[in-house]
Amino acid sequence: MNKRTIIEIFGLFSVIGSLIFVGIEISQNTQAVRGATHQAISDQASELYIALAADERLSRLAYQMLVKNIERKELNTTDQMSLDFIQLMGFRRVENIYLQYKNGILTKDAVDRIGMDSYRQTFSRESWEMFKPGFDPDFIIFFESLRK
Secondary structure: OOHHHHHHHHHHHHHHHHHHHHHHHHHHHHHHHHHHHHHHHHHHHHHHHHHHHHOHHHHHHHHHHHOOOOOHHHOOHHHHHHHHHHHHHHHHHHHHHHHHHHOOOOOHHHHHOOOOHHHHOHHHHHHHHHHHHHOOHHHHHHHHHHHO
C-alpha cells in the first residue's frame, strides 16, 4: 500500500467516526429536549393544581365542574369566566402537547398521559364550544377524537 491509500483509508475512518459522534450527540440532544418538554408540561399542570388548591373560590369551582358536573348556566358570569380561563389554559396545554407530538419532539406516550377526564365534563364541553373557533382545525379534530 502506498502512502496516499493509507491517508485515504485514515480519512474515511475519520469521517465515519465523526458521523457516529454527531449521530450520538443528536440522539442525546433529542432526549434532553424531550425531557425538558415533559418537565415543562408537568410544571404547567402543577402550577394549575397549586393555584386551585390555594384559592378557595377556584377550588369550589373546580369541584363543581369535576364532581358535580355543573352546566354554565348554574354559575354567575364571574364564576363562568374564571372557570372558562382555567379551561382555556387546559386547552392550550393540550394544544402544546399536540404540536410537540406532531413536530416529533414528543412521543405518543405524552399524548396518552394528557388526562382527558376533566375535558369530558359538561362545563368543559361548553367552554370548548365557545373557544374552539380560535384553534387550528387539525387540533380541533385531534382534541375531539381524544375526548370521546
